[in-house]
Amino acid sequence: MIPCTMFPDIASDLISRLPNLRGRVIANQPLADFTWFRVGGPAQVLFMPEDEDDLGYFLRELATEVPVTVIGLGSNLIVRDGGVPGVVVRLGRGFNAIEIEDGHRVRAGAAVPDVKVARAAQEAGIAGLAFLRGIPGGIGGALRMNGGAYGRETKDALVEARGVDRQGKVHVFSNADMGYGYRHCSVADEVIFTQALFAGPTGDPAVIAGQMDKITESREATQPIKSRTGGSTFKNPPGHKAWQLIDAAGCRGLIIGDAQVSELHCNFLINRGSATAADIETLGETVRARVRETSGVELEWEIKRIGVGPQ
C-alpha cells in the first residue's frame, strides 16, 4: 500500500489572488480516477478552467515558479504514486464543443473525446478522420502525441490548433508549426492546446461508418481495451515493432507487483487491480532492460509519466 500523499494546500492562497477566476480549483485532488491505469497520487492543485479566457487569466496571474502540468483523458499516462506538485490543468465543459464548418472542416475543443470527432466527421461526410475512432484519448492528447492508428496520424488531418502558453497568451499553430513526428509534437511542452481544426475530403457516411466498425472490431480483437492500461507503452524503434522485441525478450505476461505485461498485446502494460504506479513503471523499466540485453535496442517510453514517487 502506498501512503496517501498530501501536499501543502496552496489552493486557498491561489483563489484569493485571482478574484476573477471562474473555473474550479481543488487542493490535493486524487488523480487515479482520471487515468486509464487507475493509479497514482493527487494533484497539489487541480484547476478546471471554465473556458480559454479563464485558462489564460489563471496562467498569466500564476506565480512563474509554480509548475503546471496538463492532462487529458489519461489514456497515455502514468501518474506517479507521490502525486503531481504544482497545478494540474484538466479541460472540461468549456472545451467540449464540436462544429462542422464549410470546406469539410471539423472544429473541436481539446476536451472532446477523439471518437466523437470521428463520429461527427462521419455524419457530415468528411473522410480521413475515422482513425480517431481507434484512439481512446481526447483531442488535446491527440494534438500533443500526434495520435495515430491504422495508417493515419493527427498530422494528416490537422489544419491548425489553438493553445495557451505559460504566460497566458493564445497562439494559433499551423500544421507545420506543430513540428510533428512519430508520436511527437515540437510545440513547447508548456503550451496547453485548447482547440483543433481538422479537414478531410468528401466521403460517403456509410463507407466511413464501415471503416469505423472495422477499426472497433480490430481493436477489440488485438488490444486489451477493457483493461486498466495506457495503450502502447513504448514507441516502435526505427525498423522494429516494440511488441516483437518485448516478446523475443520473454516478457509476455511478466508480472511485477500487480502490474503485468499484457498476454494479448505485449506492448501494453496492465494494472491487474491493485498495482501501484511504481509497479507499472518498474515493470516497464524491467522490460526495457531485458530488451536491451536480448536485442541491443533501447526502447523509448511512449506513455507519459508525471509526478513524483511516494514521499
Ligand SMILES: Cc1cc2nc3c(=O)[nH]c(=O)nc-3n(C[C@H](O)[C@H](O)[C@H](O)COP(=O)(O)OP(=O)(O)OC[C@H]3O[C@@H](n4cnc5c(N)ncnc54)[C@H](O)[C@@H]3O)c2cc1C
Ligand atoms: C486501450 C488503448 C489504446 C490506445 N491506442 C492508441 C492508438 O492506436 N494510437 C495512439 O496514438 N494512441 C493510442 N493510445 C494512447 C492514447 O490514447 C493517446 O496517446 C491519446 O492521444 C492520449 O490522449 P489523452 O487525452 O488520454 O491524453 P493523456 O493521456 O491525458 O496525456 C497524454 C499527453 O498529452 C498531453 N496533453 C493532454 N491534453 C493536452 C492539452 N490539452 N494540451 C497539451 N497537452 C496535452 C499530456 O500532458 C500528456 O503529455 C491508446 C491508449 C489506450 C489506453
